[in-house]
Amino acid sequence: MAGKLWTYLPSTPGSALEADPAFYGRLARETGRRTPVDSFVVPIRSGRAWPVRAGQLCRIVVIEGAQVADFNCWSLHNPRERFWAARTKQLHRAHVTTFDRLWSTLPYLRPMLTITNDTVQYGIDADGGRCHDLLGTRCDPYVNTLLTGQAGDLHCHSNLTRAVLPWGLTELDVHDVLNIFQVTGLVDDRYFMKASPARRGDFFEFFAEIDLLCAISTCPGGDLSIPLWGPDAGDPISVCRPLGLEVTQPAAELLEGWRPPESPAYRGQHGLTAPESRSR
DSSP, X not given: OOOOOOOSSOOOTTSTTSOOHHHHHHHHXXXXXXXXXXXXXXXXXXXXXXXXXXXXXXXXXXXXXXXXXXXXXXXXXXXXXXXXXHHHHHHTOXXXXXXXXXXXXXXXXXXXXXXXXXXXXXXXXXXXXXXXXXXXXXXXXXXXXXXXXXXXXXXXXHHHHHHHGGGTOOGGGOOOOEXXXXXXXXXXXXXXXXXXXXXXXXXXXXXXXXXXXXXXXXXXXXXXXSOSSSTTOOOGGGGXXXXXXXEEEEOGGGGTTOOOOOOOOOOOOTTOOOXXXXXX
């Protein structure tokens, strides 16, 4: 007999898991009360890192056609605090959207950003596929070499590594990603990907809860409409497209009552006791 299903860490009313829809919805709607801070285009098959300050909004925009973005983020002032994909997946869901949050690693464990707007209303398809994926992670040259014997640098891990080098980070700081604009799911407990449903003008927007360093890779697989492996695999460069980035500052009155989140107040030692010091 199958056991009873239960939800992992169900949220209690007023907990940090629950984003205030009135506050974040107002931020999303009041686009006329924003001041531009930064904007740029990330070319195909490349990466870019940029800061987003606490209280600012960032929008990743489809400017030509569907394109997957692999996303990382860190605390701008302490890169040991970085996005924790696995815990975010447990606290929210395997595919995120408006009012979901991205959480940081232990011992910090706080919302790094809150999603304020997502125009790709894909829903759930016949195979159980959904958009904006935490199930998988970035493509990388190591697994490609392991499985095919062919080395190469056209991978999101490589793009992200190059992107963060100017910020004093290395390959060791690149971590599991949020796959923005990517459709994935599980069939017979195996991971699958589908072509991105994003269209020109679509965007994925978030509010920075703390000072962030963000990075994306414009995936070398483009919109994933061309198989990357198997007998039908081909070079997907024809479906690779740039993405736009916009950072804005909302009006101060829209942020009234908000403050950057703090880490949990746990101050224990995990059951350990410090040894008594010995006098010399």
